[in-house]
Amino acid sequence: xxxxxxxxxxxxxxxxxxxxxxxxxxxxxxxxxxxxxxxxxxxxxxxxxxxxxxxxxxxxxxxxxxxxxxxxxxxxxxxxxxxxxxxxxxxxxxxxxxxxxxxxxxxxxxxxxxxxxxxxxxxxxxxxxxxxxxxxxxxxxxxxxxxxxxxxxxxxxxxxxxxxxxxxxxxxxxxxxxxxxxxxxxxxxxxxxxxxxxxxxxxxxxxxxxxxxxxxxxxxxxxxxxxxxxxxxxxxxxxxxxxxxxxxxxxxxxxxxxxxxxxxxxxxxxxxxxxxxxxxxxxxxxxxxxxxxxxxxxxxxxxxxxxxxxxxxxxxxxxxxxxxxxxxxxxxxxxxxxxxxxxxxxxxxxxxxxxxxxxxxxxxxxxxxxxxxxxxxxxxxxxxxxxxxxxxxxxxxxxxxxxxxxx
Numbered sequence: 573x574x575x576x577x578x579x580x581x582x583x584x585x586x587x588x589x590x591x592x593x594x595x596x597x598x599x600x601x602x603x604x605x606x607x608x609x610x611x612x613x614x615x616x617x618x619x620x621x622x623x624x625x626x627x628x629x630x631x632x633x634x635x636x637x638x639x640x641x642x643x644x645x646x647x648x649x650x651x652x653x654x655x656x657x658x659x660x661x662x663x664x665x666x667x668x669x670x671x672x673x674x675x676x677x678x679x680x681x682x683x684x685x686x687x688x689x690x691x692x693x694x695x696x697x698x699x700x701x702x703x704x705x706x707x708x709x710x711x712x713x714x715x716x717x718x719x720x721x722x723x724x725x726x727x728x729x730x731x732x733x734x735x736x737x738x739x740x741x742x743x744x745x746x747x748x749x750x751x752x753x754x755x756x757x758x759x760x761x762x763x764x765x766x767x768x769x770x771x772x773x774x775x776x777x778x779x780x781x782x783x784x785x786x787x788x789x790x791x792x793x794x795x796x797x798x799x800x801x802x803x804x805x806x807x808x809x810x811x812x813x814x815x816x817x818x819x820x821x822x823x824x825x826x827x828x829x830x831x832x833x834x835x836x837x838x839x840x841x842x843x844x845x846x847x848x849x850x851x852x853x854x855x856x857x858x859x860x861x862x863x864x865x866x867x868x869x870x871x872x873x874x875x876x877x878x879x880x881x882x883x884x885x886x887x888x889x890x891x892x893x894x895x896x897x898x899x900x901x902x903x904x905x906x907x908x909x910x911x912x913x914x915x916x917x918x919x920x921x922x923x924x925x926x927x928x929x930x931x932x933x934x935x936x937x938x939x940x941x942x943x944x945x946x947x948x949x950x951x952x953x954x955x956x957x958x959x960x961x962x963x964x965x966x967x968x969x970x971x972x973x974x975x976x977x978x979x
Contacts, residue, residue: 578697578698578701578704578970578974579697580693580697580963580966584693584696584697585959585962585963587693588689588690588692588693588962588966589958589959589962591615591688591689591692591693592685592686592689592958592962593662594611594662595608595611595680595685595688595689596660596662596663596664596680596685597662597663597664597665597666598664598666599650599651599652599664599666599678599679599680599685600649600650600651600666600668600678601650601651601652601653601668601669601670601676601678602650602651602715602716602717602718602719602721602722603628603629603650603715603716603719603721603722603725604629604650604668605629605649605650605715605716606629608629608649608688609625609629609630609631609649609713609715612631612633612649612688612692612713613625613631615692615695616631616633616692616695616711619695619696619699620699621633621634621635621695621699621711622634622636623711624734626726626729626730626731626734626735627714627715627716627722627725627726627727627728627729627731628715628725628729629649629715629716630649630712630713630714630715630722630725630726630729630731631713632710632711632712632713632726632731632734632735633695633709633710633711633713634708634709634710634711634735634736635695635698635699635708635709635710635711636708637698637702637705637706637707637708637709637977638706638707639706639707640705640706640707640708640977641707641708641739641976641977642707642708642709642710642736642737642738642739643707643708643709643710643738643739643740643741643742643972643973643976643977644709644710644711644712644735644738644740644741644742644919645691645694645709645710645711645712645741645742645743645969645972645973646712646713646714646741646742646743646916646919647684647687647688647690647691647711647712647713647714647743648684648687648713648714648715648717648722648916649684649687649688649713649714649715649717650684650715650716650717650718650719650722651664651666651668651678651679651680651681651682651684651685651718652678652679652680652681652682652718652950653668653670653676653677653678654677654678654679654681654950654952655677655679655952656677656679656681656952657952657953658952658953658954658955660955664677664678664679664680665677666678666679679952681949681950681951681952681954682718682949682950682954683745683746683747683934683949683954683956684717686746686934686956686961686962686965687744687745687746687965688713689962690744690962690965690966690969691711691713691969693962693966694966694969694970694973695709695711697966697970698970698973703979704974704978704979705973705974705977705978705979706977706979707976707977708736709973709977710735710736710738712726712731712735712741712919714726714915714919716915717914717915717916719876720765720876720877720878720879720913720915721876721915722915723879723915723916723918723919724915724918726919727918727919727922731919731922732922732923737923737925738923738925739925739926739976740884740887740920740925740926740927740928740976741916741919741920741925741926741927741928742891742927742928742929742969742972742973743914743916743919743927743928743929744929744930744931744932744965744968744969745914745929745930745931745932746931746932746933746934746956746961746965747931747932747933747934747949748933748934748935748946748947748948748949748954749931749932749933749934749935750933750935750936750937750940751933751934751935751936751956751957751959751960751961751964752899752903752933752960752961752964753899753903753904753905753932753933753964754895754899754903754904754905754930754931754932754933754964754968755904755905755906755907755930755931755932755933756883756888756892756904756905756906756907756928756929756930756931757883757906757907757908757909757910758883758885758888758889758906759882759883759885759909760842760880760881760882760883760909761881761882761883761909761910761917761929762881762909762910762911762912762913762914762917762929763812763814763840763841763842763878763881763909763910763911763912763913764840764841764842764844764847764877764878764879764880764881764913765838765839765840765876765877765878765913766838766839766847766851766874766876766877766878767836767837767838767839767874767875767876767877768836768837768854768872768873768874768875769834769835769836769872769873769875770795770834770835770836770837770858770870770871770872770873771832771833771834771870771871771873772788772791772792772795772822772832772833772834772835772862772867772870773788773831773832773867773868773869773870773871774786774787774788774791774829774830774831774832774833774865774867775831776828776829776830776831777828777829778827778828778829779826779827779828779829780827782829785829786865786866786867787829787865788822788830788831788832788833788867789822789823789829789830789833790865791833791861791862791865791867792820792822792833792835794861794864794865795835795857795858795861795862796817796820796835798857798861799815799817799837799854799857800815802815802850802853802854802857803815803850806849806850806853807846807849807850811842811843811846812840812841812842812846812911813839813840813841813846813850814838814839814840814841814911815837815838815839815850815854816837816838816839816840817835817836817837818836818837818838819834819835819836820833820834820835821833821834821835822834836875837854839851839854840911840913842880842909844880855872858870858872878913878914878915879915879917879918879921880917880921881913881914881916881917881927881929882917882921882927883927883928883929884926884927884928886926887926887927887928888928890975891928891930891971891972891975892904892906894971894972894975895930895968895971898967898971899964899967899968899971907931912949914929916929917929928972930968932961932964932965932968933961933964934956934957934961935956935957936957939957
Protein backbone atom coordinates (compact mmCIF):
# COMPACT_ATOMS: atom_id res chain seq x y z
CA UNK A 573 0.00 0.00 0.00
CA UNK A 574 1.29 3.46 -0.88
CA UNK A 575 0.56 6.26 1.56
CA UNK A 576 -1.29 9.18 -0.03
CA UNK A 577 0.14 12.26 1.71
CA UNK A 578 3.43 13.59 3.00
CA UNK A 579 2.83 12.68 6.63
CA UNK A 580 4.31 9.54 8.16
CA UNK A 581 1.41 7.34 9.22
CA UNK A 582 1.87 4.85 12.04
CA UNK A 583 1.70 2.05 9.48
CA UNK A 584 4.38 3.54 7.24
CA UNK A 585 6.58 4.36 10.21
CA UNK A 586 6.34 0.75 11.36
CA UNK A 587 7.27 -0.51 7.89
CA UNK A 588 10.25 1.85 7.90
CA UNK A 589 11.37 0.45 11.25
CA UNK A 590 11.11 -3.10 9.94
CA UNK A 591 13.09 -2.18 6.84
CA UNK A 592 15.76 -0.52 8.95
CA UNK A 593 16.11 -3.54 11.24
CA UNK A 594 16.42 -5.83 8.23
CA UNK A 595 19.10 -3.65 6.65
CA UNK A 596 20.97 -3.38 9.94
CA UNK A 597 21.00 -7.16 10.36
CA UNK A 598 22.19 -7.76 6.79
CA UNK A 599 25.07 -5.39 6.01
CA UNK A 600 27.42 -5.89 3.08
CA UNK A 601 30.95 -4.69 2.42
CA UNK A 602 31.79 -1.83 0.06
CA UNK A 603 31.08 -2.58 -3.62
CA UNK A 604 29.61 -5.96 -2.58
CA UNK A 605 26.11 -4.68 -1.70
CA UNK A 606 24.35 -7.21 -3.95
CA UNK A 607 21.40 -8.16 -1.71
CA UNK A 608 20.96 -4.55 -0.62
CA UNK A 609 20.83 -3.38 -4.24
CA UNK A 610 18.27 -6.06 -5.10
CA UNK A 611 16.10 -5.03 -2.15
CA UNK A 612 16.24 -1.38 -3.22
CA UNK A 613 15.32 -2.30 -6.80
CA UNK A 614 12.36 -4.31 -5.57
CA UNK A 615 11.12 -1.49 -3.36
CA UNK A 616 11.43 1.12 -6.12
CA UNK A 617 9.74 -1.13 -8.66
CA UNK A 618 6.86 -1.81 -6.25
CA UNK A 619 6.38 1.97 -5.98
CA UNK A 620 6.31 2.30 -9.76
CA UNK A 621 9.61 4.21 -9.83
CA UNK A 622 11.82 3.53 -12.84
CA UNK A 623 15.26 2.36 -11.75
CA UNK A 624 18.55 1.02 -13.05
CA UNK A 625 21.89 -0.30 -11.83
CA UNK A 626 24.88 1.99 -11.98
CA UNK A 627 28.44 1.49 -10.81
CA UNK A 628 28.04 -2.20 -10.08
CA UNK A 629 25.96 -2.34 -6.91
CA UNK A 630 24.59 1.19 -7.14
CA UNK A 631 20.90 1.74 -7.84
CA UNK A 632 19.30 4.88 -9.26
CA UNK A 633 15.60 5.62 -9.13
CA UNK A 634 14.01 8.34 -11.26
CA UNK A 635 10.70 9.66 -9.95
CA UNK A 636 9.10 11.94 -12.53
CA UNK A 637 6.14 14.19 -11.86
CA UNK A 638 5.63 16.64 -14.70
CA UNK A 639 7.54 19.77 -15.52
CA UNK A 640 9.79 21.35 -12.95
CA UNK A 641 13.31 21.32 -11.55
CA UNK A 642 15.35 18.17 -11.00
CA UNK A 643 16.74 17.29 -7.59
CA UNK A 644 19.09 14.42 -6.73
CA UNK A 645 19.28 12.87 -3.28
CA UNK A 646 21.98 10.40 -2.29
CA UNK A 647 21.96 7.59 0.29
CA UNK A 648 25.03 5.37 0.73
CA UNK A 649 24.52 1.64 1.24
CA UNK A 650 27.70 -0.13 2.43
CA UNK A 651 28.69 -1.56 5.80
CA UNK A 652 32.04 -1.90 7.55
CA UNK A 653 34.41 -4.79 8.35
CA UNK A 654 33.53 -4.57 12.02
CA UNK A 655 32.18 -7.00 14.64
CA UNK A 656 28.97 -5.58 16.13
CA UNK A 657 28.79 -5.42 19.92
CA UNK A 658 25.57 -3.48 20.47
CA UNK A 659 23.56 -6.34 21.99
CA UNK A 660 20.55 -5.43 19.84
CA UNK A 661 18.14 -8.21 18.97
CA UNK A 662 18.64 -7.23 15.32
CA UNK A 663 22.44 -7.00 15.57
CA UNK A 664 24.45 -8.16 12.59
CA UNK A 665 26.10 -11.58 12.56
CA UNK A 666 27.00 -11.23 8.87
CA UNK A 667 30.43 -11.88 7.44
CA UNK A 668 32.11 -10.93 4.20
CA UNK A 669 35.42 -11.15 2.40
CA UNK A 670 37.87 -8.36 1.76
CA UNK A 671 39.57 -8.02 -1.61
CA UNK A 672 42.48 -10.17 -0.38
CA UNK A 673 40.07 -12.98 0.57
CA UNK A 674 40.19 -12.39 4.31
CA UNK A 675 36.88 -13.26 5.97
CA UNK A 676 35.68 -10.51 8.30
CA UNK A 677 32.58 -9.63 10.33
CA UNK A 678 30.38 -6.94 8.80
CA UNK A 679 28.35 -4.25 10.57
CA UNK A 680 26.42 -1.14 9.64
CA UNK A 681 28.67 0.81 11.99
CA UNK A 682 28.24 4.13 10.18
CA UNK A 683 24.46 4.30 9.83
CA UNK A 684 24.11 3.73 6.10
CA UNK A 685 21.19 1.41 6.86
CA UNK A 686 19.49 4.48 8.30
CA UNK A 687 20.12 6.42 5.09
CA UNK A 688 18.61 3.72 2.86
CA UNK A 689 15.51 3.24 5.02
CA UNK A 690 14.94 7.00 5.17
CA UNK A 691 15.27 7.63 1.43
CA UNK A 692 13.06 4.70 0.45
CA UNK A 693 10.41 5.95 2.87
CA UNK A 694 10.68 9.50 1.53
CA UNK A 695 10.29 8.09 -2.00
CA UNK A 696 7.09 6.32 -0.98
CA UNK A 697 5.69 9.52 0.50
CA UNK A 698 6.53 11.49 -2.65
CA UNK A 699 4.99 8.81 -4.86
CA UNK A 700 1.74 8.97 -2.94
CA UNK A 701 1.46 12.76 -2.88
CA UNK A 702 2.18 13.89 -6.43
CA UNK A 703 -0.23 16.80 -6.10
CA UNK A 704 2.18 18.40 -3.60
CA UNK A 705 5.16 18.74 -5.92
CA UNK A 706 6.29 18.90 -9.54
CA UNK A 707 9.55 18.01 -11.24
CA UNK A 708 11.93 15.06 -11.05
CA UNK A 709 13.64 13.38 -8.11
CA UNK A 710 16.76 11.28 -8.78
CA UNK A 711 17.24 8.79 -5.96
CA UNK A 712 20.91 7.79 -5.82
CA UNK A 713 21.60 4.69 -3.72
CA UNK A 714 25.38 4.74 -3.79
CA UNK A 715 27.68 1.83 -2.91
CA UNK A 716 31.22 1.96 -1.60
CA UNK A 717 31.28 5.21 0.33
CA UNK A 718 33.61 3.80 2.98
CA UNK A 719 36.31 3.16 0.38
CA UNK A 720 35.66 6.23 -1.80
CA UNK A 721 34.98 3.82 -4.67
CA UNK A 722 31.21 4.20 -5.03
CA UNK A 723 30.64 7.74 -6.29
CA UNK A 724 33.58 7.33 -8.65
CA UNK A 725 32.20 4.04 -9.98
CA UNK A 726 28.76 5.52 -10.59
CA UNK A 727 30.18 8.55 -12.38
CA UNK A 728 32.45 6.40 -14.53
CA UNK A 729 29.43 4.25 -15.39
CA UNK A 730 27.69 7.30 -16.81
CA UNK A 731 25.38 8.27 -13.95
CA UNK A 732 24.54 11.71 -15.32
CA UNK A 733 24.16 10.40 -18.84
CA UNK A 734 21.64 7.79 -17.74
CA UNK A 735 19.74 9.87 -15.16
CA UNK A 736 18.39 13.42 -15.57
CA UNK A 737 21.03 15.99 -14.64
CA UNK A 738 19.94 17.66 -11.37
CA UNK A 739 19.96 21.33 -10.46
CA UNK A 740 21.23 20.45 -6.97
CA UNK A 741 22.40 17.32 -5.14
CA UNK A 742 21.42 16.72 -1.51
CA UNK A 743 22.67 14.21 1.03
CA UNK A 744 22.65 13.58 4.76
CA UNK A 745 24.40 11.44 7.37
CA UNK A 746 23.39 10.16 10.79
CA UNK A 747 25.83 11.17 13.53
CA UNK A 748 26.02 10.85 17.33
CA UNK A 749 24.11 14.05 18.04
CA UNK A 750 20.74 14.46 19.71
CA UNK A 751 18.03 12.69 17.72
CA UNK A 752 15.61 15.18 16.19
CA UNK A 753 18.29 17.75 15.40
CA UNK A 754 20.25 18.76 12.30
CA UNK A 755 23.73 20.24 12.04
CA UNK A 756 25.48 21.71 9.02
CA UNK A 757 28.48 23.67 7.82
CA UNK A 758 28.56 26.18 4.99
CA UNK A 759 31.40 25.97 2.50
CA UNK A 760 33.93 23.27 3.33
CA UNK A 761 31.98 20.60 5.19
CA UNK A 762 34.18 17.52 5.36
CA UNK A 763 37.86 17.02 4.60
CA UNK A 764 39.48 15.58 1.53
CA UNK A 765 41.37 12.40 2.42
CA UNK A 766 44.21 10.50 0.78
CA UNK A 767 45.44 7.10 1.94
CA UNK A 768 48.67 5.46 0.76
CA UNK A 769 50.58 2.24 1.33
CA UNK A 770 54.34 2.74 1.19
CA UNK A 771 56.64 -0.26 0.72
CA UNK A 772 60.28 0.24 1.73
CA UNK A 773 62.88 -1.85 -0.06
CA UNK A 774 66.07 -2.71 1.80
CA UNK A 775 68.56 -5.53 2.11
CA UNK A 776 68.15 -8.22 4.73
CA UNK A 777 70.85 -9.51 7.04
CA UNK A 778 71.51 -11.08 10.43
CA UNK A 779 71.10 -8.61 13.28
CA UNK A 780 74.76 -9.15 14.21
CA UNK A 781 75.86 -8.01 10.75
CA UNK A 782 74.10 -4.70 10.13
CA UNK A 783 76.92 -3.60 7.84
CA UNK A 784 75.62 -6.08 5.29
CA UNK A 785 72.07 -4.69 5.40
CA UNK A 786 70.03 -1.74 4.25
CA UNK A 787 67.63 -1.62 7.17
CA UNK A 788 64.08 -0.70 6.04
CA UNK A 789 62.88 -0.40 9.64
CA UNK A 790 65.39 2.32 10.46
CA UNK A 791 64.51 3.95 7.13
CA UNK A 792 60.81 3.79 8.01
CA UNK A 793 61.44 5.31 11.43
CA UNK A 794 63.20 8.29 9.87
CA UNK A 795 60.48 8.77 7.26
CA UNK A 796 57.62 8.56 9.76
CA UNK A 797 59.28 11.01 12.14
CA UNK A 798 60.07 13.44 9.34
CA UNK A 799 56.53 13.29 7.92
CA UNK A 800 55.22 14.98 11.05
CA UNK A 801 57.19 18.11 10.16
CA UNK A 802 55.08 18.69 7.05
CA UNK A 803 52.12 20.11 8.94
CA UNK A 804 54.14 21.69 11.75
CA UNK A 805 56.76 23.37 9.55
CA UNK A 806 55.46 23.64 5.99
CA UNK A 807 51.75 24.44 6.29
CA UNK A 808 50.26 27.75 7.44
CA UNK A 809 48.77 26.95 10.88
CA UNK A 810 45.57 28.75 9.85
CA UNK A 811 44.97 26.09 7.16
CA UNK A 812 44.14 22.69 8.69
CA UNK A 813 45.94 19.50 7.71
CA UNK A 814 46.55 16.15 9.38
CA UNK A 815 49.10 13.46 8.49
CA UNK A 816 48.67 10.11 10.26
CA UNK A 817 50.68 6.91 9.93
CA UNK A 818 48.24 4.20 10.91
CA UNK A 819 50.21 0.96 10.42
CA UNK A 820 53.83 -0.19 10.22
CA UNK A 821 54.87 -3.74 9.43
CA UNK A 822 58.37 -5.09 9.03
CA UNK A 823 60.25 -8.23 9.95
CA UNK A 824 59.39 -11.54 11.57
CA UNK A 825 62.10 -12.01 14.21
CA UNK A 826 64.10 -9.74 16.47
CA UNK A 827 67.51 -10.92 15.22
CA UNK A 828 66.81 -10.67 11.49
CA UNK A 829 66.97 -7.38 9.62
CA UNK A 830 64.20 -7.70 7.00
CA UNK A 831 64.51 -6.96 3.32
CA UNK A 832 61.35 -4.83 3.25
CA UNK A 833 58.81 -3.05 5.42
CA UNK A 834 55.61 -1.18 4.78
CA UNK A 835 53.46 1.46 6.38
CA UNK A 836 50.15 3.12 5.57
CA UNK A 837 49.32 6.77 5.98
CA UNK A 838 46.30 9.04 5.82
CA UNK A 839 46.13 12.75 4.98
CA UNK A 840 43.22 15.12 5.73
CA UNK A 841 42.93 18.60 4.22
CA UNK A 842 40.27 21.13 3.22
CA UNK A 843 42.13 23.38 0.79
CA UNK A 844 43.10 21.78 -2.57
CA UNK A 845 46.35 23.80 -2.59
CA UNK A 846 47.24 22.52 0.88
CA UNK A 847 46.44 18.99 -0.24
CA UNK A 848 48.75 19.30 -3.24
CA UNK A 849 51.55 20.66 -1.03
CA UNK A 850 51.21 17.88 1.55
CA UNK A 851 51.13 15.09 -1.02
CA UNK A 852 54.17 16.51 -2.82
CA UNK A 853 56.02 16.83 0.49
CA UNK A 854 55.21 13.22 1.35
CA UNK A 855 56.78 11.99 -1.87
CA UNK A 856 59.78 14.29 -1.43
CA UNK A 857 60.52 13.07 2.08
CA UNK A 858 59.91 9.39 1.31
CA UNK A 859 62.25 9.56 -1.68
CA UNK A 860 64.92 11.65 0.05
CA UNK A 861 65.10 9.48 3.16
CA UNK A 862 65.43 6.37 1.00
CA UNK A 863 68.30 7.99 -0.86
CA UNK A 864 69.92 9.01 2.43
CA UNK A 865 69.76 5.37 3.55
CA UNK A 866 71.15 4.07 0.29
CA UNK A 867 67.87 2.23 -0.33
CA UNK A 868 65.98 1.84 -3.60
CA UNK A 869 63.07 4.15 -4.34
CA UNK A 870 60.07 3.08 -2.18
CA UNK A 871 56.85 1.93 -3.84
CA UNK A 872 53.81 4.14 -3.19
CA UNK A 873 50.34 2.71 -3.75
CA UNK A 874 47.31 5.00 -3.53
CA UNK A 875 44.65 3.18 -1.50
CA UNK A 876 41.85 5.74 -1.63
CA UNK A 877 41.13 9.38 -2.42
CA UNK A 878 38.12 11.16 -0.96
CA UNK A 879 37.10 14.34 -2.82
CA UNK A 880 36.21 17.74 -1.45
CA UNK A 881 32.80 17.92 0.24
CA UNK A 882 31.75 21.54 -0.22
CA UNK A 883 28.35 22.99 0.66
CA UNK A 884 27.31 25.72 -1.72
CA UNK A 885 26.77 28.72 0.62
CA UNK A 886 23.66 30.08 -1.13
CA UNK A 887 21.93 26.71 -1.48
CA UNK A 888 22.86 25.87 2.11
CA UNK A 889 21.48 29.12 3.50
CA UNK A 890 18.19 28.67 1.65
CA UNK A 891 17.78 25.09 2.85
CA UNK A 892 18.75 25.88 6.44
CA UNK A 893 16.01 28.49 6.55
CA UNK A 894 13.51 25.80 5.55
CA UNK A 895 14.92 23.39 8.13
CA UNK A 896 14.43 26.00 10.84
CA UNK A 897 10.84 26.56 9.77
CA UNK A 898 10.06 22.84 9.80
CA UNK A 899 12.11 21.58 12.75
CA UNK A 900 12.36 24.71 14.86
CA UNK A 901 15.20 27.14 15.53
CA UNK A 902 16.62 25.10 18.41
CA UNK A 903 16.85 21.94 16.32
CA UNK A 904 19.18 23.30 13.62
CA UNK A 905 22.77 24.29 14.41
CA UNK A 906 25.81 25.39 12.43
CA UNK A 907 29.02 23.50 13.20
CA UNK A 908 32.68 23.67 12.25
CA UNK A 909 33.77 21.56 9.24
CA UNK A 910 34.50 17.93 10.09
CA UNK A 911 37.85 16.24 9.47
CA UNK A 912 35.98 13.08 8.51
CA UNK A 913 35.58 12.43 4.79
CA UNK A 914 32.87 11.63 2.25
CA UNK A 915 32.78 10.96 -1.49
CA UNK A 916 29.35 12.63 -1.79
CA UNK A 917 30.82 15.88 -3.12
CA UNK A 918 31.99 14.20 -6.33
CA UNK A 919 28.40 13.70 -7.48
CA UNK A 920 27.77 17.42 -7.87
CA UNK A 921 31.31 18.47 -8.75
CA UNK A 922 31.28 16.18 -11.79
CA UNK A 923 28.53 18.26 -13.40
CA UNK A 924 29.19 21.63 -11.77
CA UNK A 925 25.98 21.85 -9.71
CA UNK A 926 25.58 22.87 -6.05
CA UNK A 927 25.66 20.25 -3.30
CA UNK A 928 24.34 20.44 0.25
CA UNK A 929 25.19 17.82 2.88
CA UNK A 930 24.08 17.84 6.52
CA UNK A 931 24.09 15.67 9.64
CA UNK A 932 21.14 14.48 11.66
CA UNK A 933 21.40 13.27 15.24
CA UNK A 934 21.05 9.61 16.07
CA UNK A 935 21.12 9.31 19.87
CA UNK A 936 18.35 9.87 22.38
CA UNK A 937 18.65 12.02 25.49
CA UNK A 938 19.35 9.04 27.75
CA UNK A 939 22.41 8.06 25.72
CA UNK A 940 23.75 11.61 25.49
CA UNK A 941 23.12 12.52 29.13
CA UNK A 942 24.26 9.21 30.61
CA UNK A 943 27.65 8.23 31.96
CA UNK A 944 30.50 7.25 29.68
CA UNK A 945 31.33 8.19 26.09
CA UNK A 946 28.69 8.16 23.36
CA UNK A 947 29.53 5.56 20.66
CA UNK A 948 30.79 7.27 17.54
CA UNK A 949 30.41 6.17 13.92
CA UNK A 950 32.67 3.18 13.16
CA UNK A 951 32.37 1.96 16.75
CA UNK A 952 31.18 -1.65 17.33
CA UNK A 953 28.69 -0.08 19.77
CA UNK A 954 27.22 2.45 17.31
CA UNK A 955 23.45 2.03 17.38
CA UNK A 956 21.23 5.02 16.51
CA UNK A 957 17.96 5.29 18.39
CA UNK A 958 15.31 4.28 15.87
CA UNK A 959 13.11 7.22 16.81
CA UNK A 960 13.04 10.09 16.39
CA UNK A 961 16.15 9.48 14.25
CA UNK A 962 14.45 7.88 11.25
CA UNK A 963 11.44 10.22 11.23
CA UNK A 964 13.77 13.23 11.41
CA UNK A 965 15.78 11.86 8.49
CA UNK A 966 12.62 11.50 6.41
CA UNK A 967 11.45 14.98 7.39
CA UNK A 968 14.82 16.50 6.46
CA UNK A 969 14.94 14.69 3.12
CA UNK A 970 11.42 15.78 2.20
CA UNK A 971 12.12 19.35 3.31
CA UNK A 972 15.16 19.50 1.03
CA UNK A 973 13.40 17.98 -1.97
CA UNK A 974 10.24 20.04 -1.59
CA UNK A 975 12.26 23.25 -1.12
CA UNK A 976 12.93 22.92 -4.85
CA UNK A 977 9.92 20.98 -6.10
CA UNK A 978 7.06 21.88 -3.79
CA UNK A 979 4.02 23.49 -5.37
